[in-house]
Amino acid sequence: MVPTWSPAPSSDAQSIPVPRFSSPYYSSSSSPSVDNNSAPDAHEAGAGPSGFGQPSHPPAYTPVHVRQSFGAETYPPTPLYAIPLHYPQPSTNTFVAPAPNTTSAGSDQAKKKIDWPESVRSYVQRSFLPAHLDESVTRQEMEAKLKETISQANVSGVMYTINWETMPLPQAIVREERARARLVQQPPPPPVMSSESSTDVSLRAAHPTLTTTTKKRKSSDLSDAPLAASWRAGGQGRLEDRITFAADKRQSSVDDSPPKTSKYQKQQQKQMEKRQKRFNGGYQSTYRSPSPPPNNGPVVGTCQTLEKRYLRLTAPPVASVVRPEHILRQTLELLKKKWKAEQNYSYVCDQFKSLRQDLTVQRIKNEFTVQVYEIHARIALEKGDLGEYNQCQTQLKALYQLGLKGKAIEFKAYRILYFIHTANRTALNGALADLTTAEKEEAPIKHALNVRSALALGNYHRFFRLYDETPNMGAYLMDMFVGRERLAALCNICRAYKPDVPLRFITEELYFESDSHAAQFIMDYSGKDLLQDRDSTIYVLTGKAGPLFEGHRATAFARVDIKGQI
Amino acid sequence: MESLFLDFGAAQMRKRGYELSNTLSPNLDTVRLRAVWNSCDADDVKSVVRRYIQNSTSGPEKLVQEEVQGWTEVFAAYWKAVGELLAIQDPPSTNGLSTRSSWTRVYDTWKEMLSALIRGYNTYGFEAWTIPCLYVAGKYLRVFAIKADAERNSGNSHENGGAANFQDDFNPESEQNEKLEDCARQLNRVFNLCLSDRAPLDESRKWGIYHVINLLFKTYFKLNSASLSKNILKALSAGRGDMPDLSVFPASQQVTFKYYEGVLYFLEENYVEAEKHLTEAWGLCHKDAMRNKELILTYLIPCHLLTTHTLPTQRLLERYPRLQKFFLPLAKCIKRGELHAFDLALQEGEDEFVKRRIYLTLERGRDIALRNLLRKVFIAGGFEEPKEPGGPRVRRTRIPIAEFAAAISLGSQETLDNDEVECLLANMIYKVSQVLHTIASPTRRHSWRVPLRNLELPNLMKGYIARERGILVLSKNGAFPGTGV
Known part of the structure; x- marks a missing residue:
């Protein structure tokens, strides 16, 4: 029987390759059994999605799939690997990963092969150690999370620098996210709001064996395994355990519902989509997926690497690639050193931007934040990078307004000079309005104000005398x-x-x-x-x-x- | 509820837009609002409202089913907003907590009503004469937005409304004015709703455009992003071809629009255009609208100072005590050429001036004060010995720099060296008028290339400095143009 390889669902198509790795518990050289491969199909068609467990079989695991290897000659189609598990409930937790990353062979061949560092491989292996497995987190979720984490690391260029040893395991991340979602009382999006396009649906109709993508969490993904073990099995930090508790409770309520619902929901979903299509007059083949449930609380970073490339966020930040404040403090020290030693502006600027981003997503607003922006502003000034400088000064203005301590006088003076340079009268007026009487007497600000009035009145004589005696780094601005x-x-x-x-x-x-x-x-x-x-x-x-x-x-x-x- | 729909029906039958809009006003006495609120509940509001609306009109003017549907949605939303409004107006007896975020809720429910109205025009065929409803909805949306923002900022909650934040940096301004910014977006929808109506003019929503624009301007100014108004003006001038002329709109809308247009030019330092628009607004303004007149004068007076070097008279300011306080001390110093006193007066009013964005403009009045001081020196210099007895008297036009230096040092109460004095003199000679530079230079994005000669703006001083000899040589005829010497 030939396994059904289907084109990847849209969400998968743009993701990047994830390394091939193998669990130490199976041998990757074992020849794949084609029969085994059809197992998920049979279940999908027969017993319904919740019937993945095969009591008669030992627990089965598939490795997380390797994109670049899929369908390539070097690797056979992903097999199912059967691994004996030393679990108290061996009968129920048979996960059969329904080939989540199934991608058409053709497109995969084009993908370039990536040499994954050893650290990443061992991280992945670690994730699948039975001791770390968590029944509340399905395999699919784990795989998706792994893929997300690793590709994010790859995209942001920290793949080789990140400390994979200390990186939280995917199940821990998933649990943490759930806990947070629970805490902010954000129920998961109702199943009717599927992000699947109608093409996807029709595909599924044509290939009833096709399973759903791993990216989305469906009620069917939730295992009906007993809860008790789930939040202990992970063996993560205490705090996580405690956080997870809330999530587990919620899960139990979902799990209580009979497994049939998922099927019913799927049907309903199809109907909804049909209805939607009718409503749109059939013109729109896709409709906007609901944005992921907004995370009300700020992210709490778990990333431990000091350096990180800047990448503009297009999706909610992921904790695993966000650095917590104590790491960021080390980062700042490192950057200061590097700047002194190497003066490599493009590197330092990039790093500062990612530093600022991490501060923002975690909503860290304290004197350390002020310091970061001040230093970046100075460096940008020195290099004449007014764009970055302006971003920093805008933030600084707000941070000072919050009452945070810093070099407010120095930067308020720069601000005035900057607006003189950009000839922005409205902003200049605003900057004047922000000054208190006491501040106007401070030497740097007084200097900047005098510069302004000298220019306003055309008094070049006075202007050039003031140019001579500019305090701090104001001369960089005046040079302009x-x-x-x-x-x-x-x-x-x-x-x-x-x-x-x-x-x-x-x-x-x-x-x-x-x-x-x-x-x-x-x-x-x-x-x-x-x-x-x-x-x-x-x-x-x-x-x-x-x-x-x-x-x-x-x-x-x-x-x-x-x-x-x- | 019943009387509400009696009014509604009457307004619909007679096609009276403003009367109709009154039925959507949230600014009624509590008794009436409460009556509306109590007449139904969340479950049956739509059916109750629909019944009322269906029965409110009859005969040939009877509302078609579509419109009934549209108005039902509008009034159902109105009913909901009224409920939130009442929750604030009447302090709940139980605890104060439930009112905590009410202005935000009022805003949100009111916004829903505005959306229902917009839907009414887009989908349910509301007629153009009903646009005053949009005015009312927009007007109070802005009011509620400001209240919601103030309420949120006064509380110490720092949560932002749940919107996912993908920005690299915080955006403090938008956090502070979250609702008002949203309000600006909603008003923009209304603006486009009016602008894009292609119906024939006499039944076009275009007649609502200036009212909405004025609301938008007001909002943008409040948001400190007056520059966004320029986009509106651009969109307006792009569609000007099939737009009724401003002069056929109600005078009140004209005055407000002209005022804002003038202030926008003012902020761009285009004082000539600013003066033009502000003068028009001044001319159209109702004679008893003291506050509006005061606002207009606040900008018109500095304009005049720079364009024509004229100062407001005591009589003009008689009825405006605040403006007297602003301008009279400055005017006095300028007239007398008292530099130091001018500096003090400017400093005195600095906070107020900055707040009204006229500080940077008024500061330039110092040039005029200086000019007047120099003029005094020139006059004090007296006349040359006539070359022949009985010949025409000629003023002394070669004046040592030292004389000016003495005058300026005395006037500004600080010692200036001769180079700086020369610099100031050079300025007087150079400055045709700052206004002209602004106009002629392409610095401004909207440069107004007004031909220089058409404006005939006076120089401040005519002459040249002969540095080697340390003298200023002034023109024999009209050294200080426009001042009679």
């Missing part, structure tokens, strides 16, 4: 607009002074490093003809400049790169 202000001042001088001024005057007024810098600046803006050497003094023929610099000035002011993203 000093060029255009020089042009503006030059326009001004050319209009007002006749017939000429000594070059030295320009050098001093506009705070150039030297006469040659000043001359170079004028020449850069095609003002070469205005320079004149007379009695060994260089003069600038301001009277002849006309509107020469006006155009440059206008362009300089027009080109305020607000995003400034690197």
Whole structure:
């Protein structure tokens, strides 16, 4: 009998390969039995989804499937491996994984093979150790969770750096998630709200042997195994045990319902889909799946690696790839060291972004958060990465408002300078409104305010004196607009002074490093003809400049790169 | 309930939009609201309401079945919102806890009613004359949103409404104004509902557009994102072709719209356009709408200061004590050229000015004050010895920088070196007027390339600095344009 390999359900198609691994309890070289392979089909068709258990057989396990190997010549179709289990209730917990990752052979051949590190393999093996098995977590869930964890690690590039030794096992993660879902009183989405598309349904109709995907949790996934063992078997940390308790209780109530319901629900679901199709006039073949039940509480990270690549979230964060605060503190120290030693901005910025993300998803708002944003802001400033800098300063503003301690004065001053640079009057007005009378007297803020008013009134003389005495890192910001202000001042001088001024005057007024810098600046803006050497003094023929610099000035002011993203 | 639907029926039969909208008002006395609330319960509200609505009209004006369905949903939602509203107005006897998040609930139920209304137009064929219902729904949606946000922020709950947060950073602003931001989105739906109506003009929802726009502007300003209003204006001007002219809309809507348009230009530093729109608003404003007039003047006066260098008179401000406090001290200092006093006055009003976003504009009044001070120096310089006796008297136009330095140092009560004084003088010469630079420069996204000569805005000072000789040479005719010397 040829096993039915069906095209992967949509959710599977885009997932990435997961390593092949094997449980130490079976030999992966054992030749697959084709007959065994049809077992899930028979059950699906016959006894219903809850009838996976085969009392006459010893408990059977399948390995988590290996995407890249599926259907490839090197590997035979996934067999069922029978492993004796030393469980008190051997008869009930026979899980037959219904080939969750079944993918068409063709598409898999195209997938490139990934060499999975040893640590990952042993992590997976560990997950399937009988001592760690948890009956409240079905095999399918475990596999899905494993796949999720590992692919997430792979995608975020921490596959090789993550400490797989300390990574919580998939069953623990699943339990934790359930517990949380329970705590926030979010019932799982009703079965009628299936995310399956109608094509999926029709497929299933055509291939009655096809089982459901592993990604979704169905009531049929819940094993009817006794509860008592479930939350002890895991042998995880105490806290988890306690959290899990709530989840288990809920499960018992679900389990009480007769197994038939799932079938009934499935039917109902199909009907609903039909109805839905009718309602849409048949135009929409898919309808939006409900978003996963929102997690009201923030995630509590469990990831133990210090470094993590930044990846924009498109789905709710997963605890296993989020670092808790004490790890993040170590990360910050590491990043500070690395920044000092290597000055690799793209690396550091990326790491800081993931650091910030972890803080955000866990809703950590304390002085450590302030510190992270301050340091990232400074580094971004130094590198002229205004986009990141601005994100940081926006956060800092809010964090200071919460009353968290930090270098509020320093950053409020930067904020003013930043808005001067971006010529954002509305924001500048807002920044002014935020200042208290006492703050206005603080040296850095007073400096920034003076810069602002000097520019507002066109007092370039005062502006360049202030440029000279900028506190902290404000000069990085002022550097960004000093060029255009020089042009503006030059326009001004050319209009007002006749017939000429000594070059030295320009050098001093506009705070150039030297006469040659000043001359170079004028020449850069095609003002070469205005320079004149007379009695060994260089003069600038301001009277002849006309509107020469006006155009440059206008362009300089027009080109305020607000995003400034690197 | 019965009287509610009597009114409803009467309004429907006579096609009176505003009367109809009154039946959806949440701002009735508690007795009437309670009567509405008590007349049915959650199980039978729809059937009760449907029965009332079906019987409310008769004859040729009888509502068609579709509309009955639509209005039933609207009033069922209204009934629910009224229930939440009453729960707040009457403190429950048991404990205070149940009222805790009520404004949020009021907001949510009211939003449902607005959605039912929008559905009514989209699906159940509500006619365009009923748009005042949208006004009422939108108006109170905003009120409830503000209350819900205030209520949530005053409590120490930091939970965010359960929305999944995939952002990398917190968004403190949107957490604070969650409901109001949502309200802006809802109003935007109404805006599009009005804008996109393709029905012939006399039965078009386009007539509701300015009312909704004004509500949206109000909301955006409150959200501190006035710039979003620009999107509305853009959408509006894109559809202007088949839009009735603003001048045929009710005057109240015109005034509000013009005011906001003017303020938007003002915030962009486009004072010329701002002045134009604000002046129109001023002209249309009801003579007794003191608050509105005060608001208009708050922006119109700084506009005038910069565009025409004119100051408000005592008489104009007579009836506006607040504006007197704002502007009179500044005006006095500007007129007399008292720099130091000007700085003090500006500092005095800083908080208020910043709050109204006029600080940065008023600050530029210092230029005018300086100009007036320099003018005094010029006048004090007297006249040149006439070249020939009896010839025309010519003012002394070559003035040592030191004289100005003395005046400015005295006026600002701080010692300035000659270079800085020269810088200030250069500014006076350079500044045709800051307004013009703004207009001509492409800095602003919406640049208004008004030809310079058409505006004929005065220079602050005409002349040049001869640095080598340390003097300022002023123009013989009109050194200080527009001031008579």
